[in-house]
Amino acid sequence: MTHRTIRVLMADDQHLVRGALATLLALESDIEVVAEVGRGDDVVEAARRTAADVAVLDIEMPGLDGLAAAAALRREVPDCRVLIVTTFGRAGYLRRAMEAGVSGFLVKDAPVERLVDAVRRVAAGQRVVDPELAAATLAAGANPLTAR
Amino acid sequence: AASIAFASFAVLAVVRANQSLAAARAEVAQLAAERERLRIARDLHDLLGHSLTTITVKAALAARLADRDLTRARNEIADVEALARRTLADVRAAVAGYRDVRLATEIATAREVLAAAGIEADLPRVVDDVPAELAGLFGWVVREGVTNVVRHSQAKRVRITVDQRVIEVVDDGVGVLSAVADAALAASGSGGGGGHGLLGLAERVAAAGGRLITGPADGFGAPGFRLRVEVPALALTSGEAS
Amino acid sequence: AASIAFASFAVLAVVRANQSLAAARAEVAQLAAERERLRIARDLHDLLGHSLTTITVKAALAARLADRDLTRARNEIADVEALARRTLADVRAAVAGYRDVRLATEIATAREVLAAAGIEADLPRVVDDVPAELAGLFGWVVREGVTNVVRHSQAKRVRITVDQRVIEVVDDGVGVLSAVADAALAASGSGGGGGHGLLGLAERVAAAGGRLITGPADGFGAPGFRLRVEVPALALTSGEAS
Numbered sequence: 001m002t003h004r005t006i007r008v009l010m011a012d013d014q015h016l017v018r019g020a021l022a023t024l025l026a027l028e029s030d031i032e033v034v035a036e037v038g039r040g041d042d043v044v045e046a047a048r049r050t051a052a053d054v055a056v057l058d059i060e061m062p063g064l065d066g067l068a069a070a071a072a073l074r075r076e077v078p079d080c081r082v083l084i085v086t087t088f089g090r091a092g093y094l095r096r097a098m099e100a101g102v103s104g105f106l107v108k109d110a111p112v113e114r115l116v117d118a119v120r121r122v123a124a125g126q127r128v129v130d131p132e133l134a135a136a137t138l139a140a141g142a143n144p145l146t147a148r
Numbered sequence: 149a150a151s152i153a154f155a156s157f158a159v160l161a162v163v164r165a166n167q168s169l170a171a172a173r174a175e176v177a178q179l180a181a182e183r184e185r186l187r188i189a190r191d192l193h194d195l196l197g198h199s200l201t202t203i204t205v206k207a208a209l210a211a212r213l214a215d216r217d218l219t220r221a222r223n224e225i226a227d228v229e230a231l232a233r234r235t236l237a238d239v240r241a242a243v244a245g246y247r248d249v250r251l252a253t254e255i256a257t258a259r260e261v262l263a264a265a266g267i268e269a270d271l272p273r274v275v276d277d278v279p280a281e282l283a284g285l286f287g288w289v290v291r292e293g294v295t296n297v298v299r300h301s302q303a304k305r306v307r308i309t310v311d312q313r314v315i316e317v318v319d320d321g322v323g324v325l326s327a328v329a330d331a332a333l334a335a336s337g338s339g340g341g342g343g344h345g346l347l348g349l350a351e352r353v354a355a356a357g358g359r360l361i362t363g364p365a366d367g368f369g370a371p372g373f374r375l376r377v378e379v380p381a382l383a384l385t386s387g388e389a390s
Numbered sequence: 391a392a393s394i395a396f397a398s399f400a401v402l403a404v405v406r407a408n409q410s411l412a413a414a415r416a417e418v419a420q421l422a423a424e425r426e427r428l429r430i431a432r433d434l435h436d437l438l439g440h441s442l443t444t445i446t447v448k449a450a451l452a453a454r455l456a457d458r459d460l461t462r463a464r465n466e467i468a469d470v471e472a473l474a475r476r477t478l479a480d481v482r483a484a485v486a487g488y489r490d491v492r493l494a495t496e497i498a499t500a501r502e503v504l505a506a507a508g509i510e511a512d513l514p515r516v517v518d519d520v521p522a523e524l525a526g527l528f529g530w531v532v533r534e535g536v537t538n539v540v541r542h543s544q545a546k547r548v549r550i551t552v553d554q555r556v557i558e559v560v561d562d563g564v565g566v567l568s569a570v571a572d573a574a575l576a577a578s579g580s581g582g583g584g585g586h587g588l589l590g591l592a593e594r595v596a597a598a599g600g601r602l603i604t605g606p607a608d609g610f611g612a613p614g615f616r617l618r619v620e621v622p623a624l625a626l627t628s629g630e631a632s
């Protein structure tokens with residue numbers, strides 16, 4: 001059980017980043033990337049079909065944003081845990097992420113070791129909060145669109 | 149007595165209005181500055197967040213791949229280089245866009261640029277007779293015209309003349325010689341081959357009710373290139389040029 | 391009749407003042423926005439121009455070196471990755487600086503971030519008694535203090551207290567334990583090892599005539615970290631905190 005490979009689903013509309021992150025993760029011997037999607041509303045189906053253990057979700061995506069996709073996953077594919085990766089820390093994102101029951105979030109430009117470590121810990125049922133994302137959120141402040 | 153009371157009231161109102169003028173000034177300035185900051189911050193986020201993330205992630209991938217798959221590593225590096233170049237160009241464009249274009253500053257910049265390019269320049273020293281509503285538009289003409297001279301003309305000399313309604317940038321370079329360049333100019337209206345510079349400028353000029361004319365320099369040096377913008381007095385509406 | 395004439399004159403003056411109010415508003419707003427754009431354009435240019443150029447050049451170099459000297463190519467690409475990450479951090483910080491800092495908003499954001507980080511937070515609900523001139527400065531204290539708690543403290547609990555002239559951020563984490571961290575704090579004045587957060591904050595506080603004190607949390611949880619800013623009433627000058 002502990003040595004089973006971790007099945008990862010990648011969702012990001014920026015395909016350059018998605019491809020690079022997927023390749024980076026796949027270089028790890030205990031990680032297998034089983035699906036890549038570019039829209040939030042493809043996440044649930046792909047997770048179910050591939051029996052993914054961890055869904056690595058971007059936030060800003062067409063169709064459905066990553067946080068809404070995370071909430072849908074928790075409801076419909078509860079065995080699949082969610083790791084949010086985002087370029088922008090915006091207030092409101094963290095709160096929604098927690099309400100959606102995600103297991104971790106970190107900045108997309110985090111060093112690879114940190115990303116790989118986060119995937120492993122999320123797969124193992126732990127929670128991962130990247131201090132840099134928290135700092136970025138404090139810096140970015142309230143999202144004018146979701147404030148109030 | 150009634151009229152005296154009314155007069156006092158009116159005087160008081162003048163005082164109040166002046167006070168509120170000062171207060172309003174400060175408040176309006178702060179709001180405008182903040183609105184502008186937020187707008188630019190959003191631009192920046194969108195412009196740079198994505199590309200810098202992509203550069204970071206792809207560089208990380210190239211580093212990891214170097215030992216295992218040199219060909220792919222090389223491709224990733226090439227992508228990073230192209231992305232970085234594009235991002236730099238985007239930043240330059242953004243910075244340029246945030247700078248307000250004013251005729252006097254553009255002429256000062258043109259002087260520098262032309263000197264650096266080794267092109268002899270005859271530029272107006274005083275542009276005070278250009279109406280304020282046209283200063284922005286004419287600034288754009290100088291910027292685009294001089295950029296084109298430096299990039300395309302191979303000119304030795306350039307002259308800019310300005311009066312209240314007309315501005316001209318003339319050079320003694322190769323002109324729009326080839327069928328290719330002519331086609332580019334013509335096609336730019338349909339987004340084809342050529343650049344966007346003159347097309348964009350023509351749009352600004354049209355919005356101000358004026359017209360943009362290009363052609364050979366005749367007389368200034370053959371064949372040369374002439375860029376001329378005319379805005380008839382009647383055409384002046386408020387808030388044209390950006 | 392004199393008073394009636396005077397009254398009419400005064401009424402006219404009110405009308406004029408109102409007209410000039412509207413005109414002034416527009417003009418002031420435009421000037422303020424323009425000043426802001428220029429400032430940001432300069433920032434951007436300084437902040438990004440250099441690092442993006444370096445990234446581009448180094449990526450190009452890595453591409454060239456890939457065939458001849460793989461080790462050097464790998465070093466260059468590692469530099470690119472680190473540079474791009476730092477540039478993104480700079481952009482985040484710059485964007486943050488463009489936003490107006492208000493105490494109430496900073497506390498709201500802190501609440502969310504601390505909850506997400508799993509740190510129990512005891513934060514003030516009402517900050518109405520903080521004078522308007524200090525709301526910006528105290529907002530910066532919250533932002534930098536909480537960022538540091540999240541990044542450095544490993545704390546379980548944090549408490550922020552505010553009154554008219556004093557604000558404190560206290561946590562029950564590891565504190566500045568090691569000689570290394572102490573040195574970082576001390577050296578930050580000379581631009582050495584440590585970060586810029588507390589240094590920048592200390593400068594803002596000094597500009598407002600106040601002082602910044604850091605130390606262990608004593609009593610709140612050991613050893614912990616306490617960040618305290620005091621601005622004596624006399625020190626209040628206009629236009630300190632940004």
Ligand SMILES: Nc1ncnc2c1ncn2[C@@H]1O[C@H](COP(=O)(O)OP(=O)(O)OP(=O)(O)O)[C@@H](O)[C@H]1O
Nearest residue numbers: 296297300301323324329342343344345346347373
């Ligand atoms: N001074 C000039 N001398 C010679 N050719 C010119 C001159 N100005 C413009 N041209 C020609 O006209 C074409 C269209 O100019 P335009 O400014 O629209 O586009 P561009 O300069 O090529 O690209 P962009 O301005 O979008 O960067 C140019 O590509 C060039 O061939």
Ligand SMILES: Nc1ncnc2c1ncn2[C@@H]1O[C@H](COP(=O)(O)OP(=O)(O)OP(=O)(O)O)[C@@H](O)[C@H]1O
Nearest residue numbers: 538539542543565566571584585586587588589615
């Ligand atoms: N709450 C805290 N708990 C433990 N150590 C802290 C705390 N706050 C600050 N420090 C220590 O003080 C150092 C200086 O803090 P400062 O905010 O100036 O820099 P930084 O956070 O490292 O970087 P920056 O703020 O520029 O991003 C930190 O690196 C850390 O070692």
Ligand SMILES: [Mg+2]
Nearest residue numbers: 013058060061
């Ligand atoms: Mg996206």
Ligand SMILES: [Mg+2]
Nearest residue numbers: 296343345346
């Ligand atoms: Mg051009």
Ligand SMILES: [Mg+2]
Nearest residue numbers: 538585587588
């Ligand atoms: Mg700090």
